[in-house]
Amino acid sequence: MAARKKTKPSIDEISQAIARDIQTGRLPAGTWLKQIDLQERYGCKRLDVRRALDNLVLKRFVQHEPHRGYYVFRLKEPDISENRQVRVILESAAAEGVIAHATAEDIAALTDLAEAFATKVREGSLLEQFEANNAFHKALYGICGNGELLSLILEYRGRGPAAPLTQWKSFARLEQSAQEHFDMIRAIEARDVKALRRVTKRHIYQTAE
């Protein structure tokens, strides 16, 4: 087991750690985030916790009520719908660039990542699944060549409806996601923008067909 690292984590690292805990469902929507707990869990001062929480407010992961504290944000239904629409817009736009720029090496790398995720679906922990999934999408949209667009997509994927992972209720749904990754790769190989967009939309809305 790794020893507790001594170097003080940066504000950004704290933010990301909290964000990940939210996305993996360790901190469910609505949870009040006590600053004392956070400062102990992440080994930092309270001012650092507060700055990290301020960042997360801006990123819409948490909300704040004066003199009550910070709590995990819960996306309301109309916002969830709007969020998905934005994701479709962004990822559909990126699809074009992905098709245009994907090399054979890119496709090979994507295949590895898609297989890694599929493996984790069967054998891994929730956190491992989460990270493998992120790695795939990061690599996928990294191909499009627009770093700004990439970070925007990742930001919106993370923001999503509370936590995508907690929504992966069934094993079957997880396997479908893994399958869709392979469908995307096939579309890229075939240089078929329309097909890639179709799969992407299905992936975002998590519909059967």
Place this chain on the structure above:
Amino acid sequence: MAARKKTKPSIDEISQAIARDIQTGRLPAGTWLKQIDLQERYGCKRLDVRRALDNLVLKRFVQHEPHRGYYVFRLKEPDISENRQVRVILESAAAEGVIAHATAEDIAALTDLAEAFATKVREGSLLEQFEANNAFHKALYGICGNGELLSLILEYRGRGPAAPLTQWKSFARLEQSAQEHFDMIRAIEARDVKALRRVTKRHIYQTAE
């Protein structure tokens, strides 16, 4: 003239004030932001200034160097290009919704705002032009019906290449922008998505034709 308001400005208000000063060119790219100056200019404590600056780092308005301070961010050329691409993606996507949802009242309101901007171009200050322009685009993309998309567009318009306003070098360019606003309205009236997208792209890239 309004008296200096006594109520302490919120962190968000300070952020917005600084952001506006950056966008209007009062704080040119590269300027070092001394915390003492800011706390006096905006009438708040130094901790508030620092929290506001942290927010602006996240929004990419300023950058930070430890023990040196915060300075106004300067977008590099490749990033400017990527930024414009993202704007085209977002605003093109919104165009569809705008066309679909625009009512007669919306169009009338837009016309008023477009005329207000055109007037300010001839008679107003830089700040007034800036705000009239923002008001037009906010109303325009508010029509699309997706609040998430609206705020994303506004965020990216603001982020832009340093400051859009400082780039409005010539009066002729300003007048062209004003004209393009009217072109957009005409496209909306005609329910012509393609035309709206064409004008929008021209507006973003600020090309002659």
Place this chain on the structure above:
DNA sequence: GTTGAAAATATTGGCGCCAATTTTGATGCA
């Protein structure tokens, strides 16, 4: 036993002070 109010406790929020670091300025020497 229930209800209401008031004290006690817990948590957040803000400010001031001082340490860490950089920048500026001065001094001495070749």
Place this chain on the structure above:
DNA sequence: TGCATCAAAATTGGCGCCAATATTTTCAAC
């Protein structure tokens, strides 16, 4: 004069303490 070195000043950064507010507990009255 030019340059390196070192001291002084200015600026940022972090921490601890205490006030402000919310929450819980206690206790008394009905």
